[in-house]
Amino acid sequence: MPALNRVVVVGASLAGLHAAQALRRQGFDGELTLVGDEPHYPYDRPPLSKDFLAGPADAGKLRLRPAADPDALGIRWLLGRRAVGLTRHELSGGEVVLDDGEAIGFDGLVVATGARPRALPGMPEGVGGLHVLRSVDDARRLRDAFDAGPARVVVVGFGFIGAEVAATARSRALEVTVVEAAEAPLARVLDAEAGLAVAELHRGHGVDVRLGATVAGLVAGEGGAMAGVELGDGTVIEAEVVVVGIGVIPNTGWLDGAGLTVDDGLVADETCLAAPGIVVAGDVGRWPNPRFGRLMRVEQWDNAVEMGGYAGRRLLAWSRHEAVEPFAPVPWFWSDQYDRKIQLAGVPGPEVAMAQGTLAEQRFVRVYHRDGVVVGALCWNRPRQAIQARDLVGREAPIDEALRVLG
Amino acid sequence: MRVVVDFDLCESNAVCMGIAPEVFEVRDDDMLYVLNETPGPELHERVRQAVERCPKQAIRLEED
Numbered sequence: 001m002p003a004l005n006r007v008v009v010v011g012a013s014l015a016g017l018h019a020a021q022a023l024r025r026q027g028f029d030g031e032l033t034l035v036g037d038e039p040h041y042p043y044d045r046p047p048l049s050k051d052f053l054a055g056p057a058d059a060g061k062l063r064l065r066p067a068a069d070p071d072a073l074g075i076r077w078l079l080g081r082r083a084v085g086l087t088r089h090e091l092s093g094g095e096v097v098l099d100d101g102e103a104i105g106f107d108g109l110v111v112a113t114g115a116r117p118r119a120l121p122g123m124p125e126g127v128g129g130l131h132v133l134r135s136v137d138d139a140r141r142l143r144d145a146f147d148a149g150p151a152r153v154v155v156v157g158f159g160f161i162g163a164e165v166a167a168t169a170r171s172r173a174l175e176v177t178v179v180e181a182a183e184a185p186l187a188r189v190l191d192a193e194a195g196l197a198v199a200e201l202h203r204g205h206g207v208d209v210r211l212g213a214t215v216a217g218l219v220a221g222e223g224g225a226m227a228g229v230e231l232g233d234g235t236v237i238e239a240e241v242v243v244v245g246i247g248v249i250p251n252t253g254w255l256d257g258a259g260l261t262v263d264d265g266l267v268a269d270e271t272c273l274a275a276p277g278i279v280v281a282g283d284v285g286r287w288p289n290p291r292f293g294r295l296m297r298v299e300q301w302d303n304a305v306e307m308g309g310y311a312g313r314r315l316l317a318w319s320r321h322e323a324v325e326p327f328a329p330v331p332w333f334w335s336d337q338y339d340r341k342i343q344l345a346g347v348p349g350p351e352v353a354m355a356q357g358t359l360a361e362q363r364f365v366r367v368y369h370r371d372g373v374v375v376g377a378l379c380w381n382r383p384r385q386a387i388q389a390r391d392l393v394g395r396e397a398p399i400d401e402a403l404r405v406l407g
Numbered sequence: 408m409r410v411v412v413d414f415d416l417c418e419s420n421a422v423c424m425g426i427a428p429e430v431f432e433v434r435d436d437d438m439l440y441v442l443n444e445t446p447g448p449e450l451h452e453r454v455r456q457a458v459e460r461c462p463k464q465a466i467r468l469e470e471d
Contacts (some may be wrong), residue, residue: 119444180419302422305459305460306460332422336418341419381437383420386421387421387425387433388425
């Protein structure tokens with residue numbers, strides 16, 4: 001059996017922490033090192049675009065509970081240190097190289113380096129008033145910018161981050177314009193009709209929504225301060241704060257040259273094993289989910305918890321030559337915008353049916369199906385049905401049953 | 408084991424209900440109801456999972 005005495009987890013966030021916790025729970029008593037490029041203990045990101053941004057919330061409250069007592073799991077924390085390289089030994093094991101040149105040897109490795117915000121093409125760095133939102137430090141900067149009372153905030157990108165930032169900015173009585181290149185919000189996640197319902201929700205709360213609008217460039221004011229955004233049609237929207245939320249890029253650069261398969265994330269097998277003794281978890285991981293028969297990379301809170309725990313157990317099973325079931329979750333996420341709780345269980349499908357409510361009511365259960373089988377459900381202020389839908393998708397229930405249960 | 412929910416934190420995401428419906432129920436008023444505050448040993452593992460998977464960390468357990 002391959003010896004598993006030293007495990008390194010790269011990525012001190014939700015997935016990495018849950019991998020570490022699972023390793024300890026399953027009896028791993030060797031050396032466990034967690035490397036994180038931020039100087040903070042693992043914290044919760046969903047509040048960053050909501051409560052934390054809305055008011056004087058305490059960053060301490062963001063700490064993830066398994067890390068409440070940093071000594072509890074017997075972890076060697078290497079925080080504020082970035083992994084820049086990976087060297088692998090012939091059969092398994094190797095070293096993680098950190099930004100200061102130190103090499104950390106491992107027998108087993110958990111890759112949980114997450115993702116970083118995508119920048120606008122051609123956008124200069126260090127422009128005043130230009131923001132992204134991923135880390136607590138990003139959130140603090142943006143909150144400070146909101147505190148200064150800008151005349152207008154422009155959000156570029158109508159994904160979930162953009163939508164939540166816009167909602168929070170409106171809750172602070174700021175004027176907001178959202179600019180989205182696609183003809184409907186959330187085009188990567190929802191069908192167009194449902195996406196347009198999100199646009200209506202925001203318009204109803206006073207957001208200036210511009211769909212099918214590209215960004216040509218930023219307009220600089222005096223002293224390099226932000227003055228606004230120029231759209232592709234020449235329109236200029238004056239704004240002192242611009243928040244870019246146009247998706248993320250998986251953090252895989254440090255894996256270059258290590259002989260792993262990287263393609264929009266670190267690609268693993270259906271058990272999250274990327275190579276002997278190397279598992280992947282969270283936003284950075286792409287694996288064939290047998291339930292949906294395709295490669296998936298899931299940028300969701302619940303997936304980070306579940307995949308982290310799974311990856312920790314998988315690594316131990318590898319060292320013990322034990323067989324494991326494939327990782328086959330039904331994705332689920334939530335997004336809070338104004339007084340709406342938006343939840344998607346499963347994935348959108350080619351056919352749509354309303355189990356209850358209407359898009360206009362903004363309280364509904366919208367079921368996606370394929371070949372007579374339910375594959376997902378979008379629920380607005382219907383949390384009970386979202387969780388029931390998750391179960392129905394997991395059981396591959398017929399659409400008739402799904403409409404009956406969720407109706 | 409006693410189940411304690413911080414209702415100031417709870418946002419009725421209903422994840423707990425999906426894992427342990429014998430203990431947690433989100434009703435059509437969108438509120439969470441704890442059906443059994445002292446679940447038996449056969450439920451402990453799933454209740455612990457529900458605690459872990461709560462996106463608001465709103466559930467905690469007081470062990471006997």
